[in-house]
Amino acid sequence: MDLTLSPSEQQFREEVRGWIEANHPGPEPEAGLEEVMAFRREWQQKMHAAGWAGISWPKEYGGRGATMIEQAIFVGEASRLEAPSPANVLGLAMGGPVVIAHGTDAQKQRYLEPILTAEEIWCQGFSEPESGSDLASLKTRAVKDGDEWVVTGQKVWTTFAQYAKWCMLVARTDPDAPKHKGLTYFLMDMELEGVEAKPLVQITGEGEFNEVFIEEARIPDENVIGEVGGGWSVAITTLMNERAGLAFGAIAQVANGLKRLGALAAETRTNGGTAAEDPVIRQRLAQLYIEAETMRLNAYRGLTKTMQSGIPGPEGSLGKWQWADINQRMAELALDIEGAYAPLARGDEHAIAGGAWQYSFLRSRANSIEGGTTDILKNIIAERVLGLPKMR
Amino acid sequence: MYFDLTDEQQAIKATAHEFLAARYKSERIRELAESEHGFEQSDWEEMAGLGWQGLALPEEWSGQGLGIVELAVLFEEMGYALAPSPLFSNTIAGLALAHGGSDDQCERFLRPLAEGKLRGTPALWDAGSPATIGEFTMEARADGDGVVLDGEKVLVMDAAAADFLLVATADGHRHVVESGAPGVTVAPATSIDLTRRLYSVRFEGVRVAPENSLPGSDDEYFPVFHRVCVALAAESTGIAQRTMEMAVEYAKDRQQFGRPIGSYQAVSHRCAQMLLETENARSAVYGAAWAADAEPESLPTAASMAKAYASDAGWRVPDASLQVHGGIGFTWEHDLHFFLKRGKANAAMFGDAKWHRERVADAVLSAAGEPVSA
Secondary structure (H helix, E strand, C coil): CECCCCHHHHHHHHHHHHHHHHHCCCCCCCCCHHHHHHHHHHHHHHHHHCCCCCCCCCHHHCCCCCCHHHHHHHHHHHHHCCCCCCCCHHHHHHHHHHHHHHCCHHHHHHHHHHHHHCCCCEEEECCECCECCCHHHCCCEEEEECCEEEEEEEEECCCCHHHCCEEEEEEECCCCCCCCCCEEEEEEECCCCCEEEEEECCCCCCCCEEEEEEEEEEEEHHHEECCCCCHHHHHHHHHHHHHHHHHHHHHHHHHHHHHHHHHHHHHCEECCEEHHHCHHHHHHHHHHHHHHHHHHHHHHHHHHHHHHHCCCCCCHHHHHHHHHHHHHHHHHHHHHHHHHHCCCCCCCCCCHHHHHHHHHHHHHHHHHCCCCCHHHHHHHHHHHHCCCCCCC | CECCCCHHHHHHHHHHHHHHHHHCCHHHHHHHHHCCCCCCHHHHHHHHHCCCCCCCCCHHHCCCCCCHHHHHHHHHHHHHHCCCCCHHHHHHHHHHHHHHCCHHHHHHHHHHHHCCCCCEEEECCECCCCCCCCCCCCCEEEECCEEEEEEEEEEEECHHHCCEEEEECCCCCEEEEECCCCCEEEEECCCCCCCCCEEEEEEEEEEECHHHECCCCHHHHHHHHHHHHHHHHHHHHHHHHHHHHHHHHHHHHCEECCEEHHHCHHHHHHHHHHHHHHHHHHHHHHHHHHHHHHCHHHHHHHHHHHHHHHHHHHHHHHHHHHHHHHHHHHCCCCCHHHHHHHHHHHHHCCCCHHHHHHHHHHHHHHCCCCCCCC
């Protein structure tokens, strides 16, 4: 057992830290998604030029071929130093790895480089209005017509669809096959005729996500990834990559959040003292620190296990569940600390911390829904880790 | 970075698991719960054969010289098996002697303790005191070249079977008092936990010779306290693991409304919660155990995190398991209640969750402004 980094891992961390500190462009623009995207594109181009975009990708595809621990270090440092997100986060974390795992040589040639350079942004077309947790029930149809597929349907929760060139689209190609078997994975050009993205305004007031309406869009056959009818397993690769890649960034974000929460408690006056002296606040803050530490240590245990077995296990679901829970409770505690000031939001001159916690409180409501609801994660844990019988 | 047990640590775990599973079956635990001292001398001797009494004690005093990670491995298995044994109290006395005793005292008390020939136990909390960690009210009254002790200690583990007590006094010192010494009276206490014996011990004009008062003071015992918290948290983790397994097995077998109850989300999600709490407790325990061995400056906070979390998980998981079991879990006939009781008693010992969370709050709030480690 050794919870420290090896000398070479430590050296890697120093390198990452040094590069981010020297190139950090400062905080993201406060307003305007357009401005934010432009800022993130520029940041990703800088990352790519220095070889930090797609660090998990093999070197032959323009990546860095980093080990899992190096990826964890990179993501952890980037989050700790609050580096901006790259513009093409879904392309880097999901699209590229899927093309590398399931794509043809021609597809690799065509798609990988523009993902790294942020020239082409990717989005994910999985969820539908009637297929959320039950993803395999999705209804978007693709019908073969010559060397094209004619696609009709609707997707939802499509992050940054309005900026995307490519959509990782899962559609039903065989309506008669059992529901997991009749699906195919396509790359859909968002500029095709018949494809329309409309921002979906969420409870924070922003339009981070979109609805995508597809009306007889024609996708060429060469844009199928993997086998026709093999879309489910390709989609699963995407989701596994999403979950494994996010953990260490989320952990560092929580650590930063806790630090801010401690500072908020120390600065907030209440009952003739500060919130940091209030025994109830202290208990809740300590409990969050403890759980954040168990989440961090669980992730390291999981990483050790994955490095031995080669594949991330279903235990990763525990971490996503726990992260959502901690993130929500941090914001809840912050609002309780702010007391009467809790309603004042971004844009109000009296809002505490510029209304950052009000935003977190609202945005974190989605944490237990996005990327697998907590309820579904509990099913996965019950069935795949504990071996309990399936619900049906 | 390697956060898993090494092959040697796995071997200790496997040996402990097998040894304890073979000895502490349900009927045996029940027999011992009814017996005079609550454990079996022959088991103690076998444990000595495996070197358990001296596992984390220095080799120079006949210990195995292993670390707190190995100690946590052993105590996780002790909890899993719900082993009724004075091994925990004896380990505390051993660590205290190793940290605060003179060479002469280690020769006379620690060596035989590590070899399993003498049993020791700490006598800490004073009757009627608020039982605050590290604060004792019994005075060590000077008498010639030694001291005299008067008063009553409560919550003393395994006192009737101990050869000596390590008695804490208000000046922060510890004194070795043989349990048969004149003026010492040991009386059994009634605890909810039937698998760990507690006693109250009266001291009436008990004279301690100078060579039996340990030179060490508070500063030496805080590192002992933190290590003890980790071992106890490990035991609670074992209790959580075992009762989670019991719930999962029961949920697979038990049929209601024509299907296994584990297929209902109300039950399966409760089991998932048990896994989360058990795994979190385990991570906190091994993180702290590693800190004790490799990064002692981070031990105080890590130990408080582990003890706080495992205090809660150590009884909540058995409690959730009881709910999954339904009516049968509420019967004396079922073993669950022994685990629940041990878990709840463990939660209260050596600082409850609330006390340890306060330590964590103190550490993190005073560190506010320092960079957060990734």
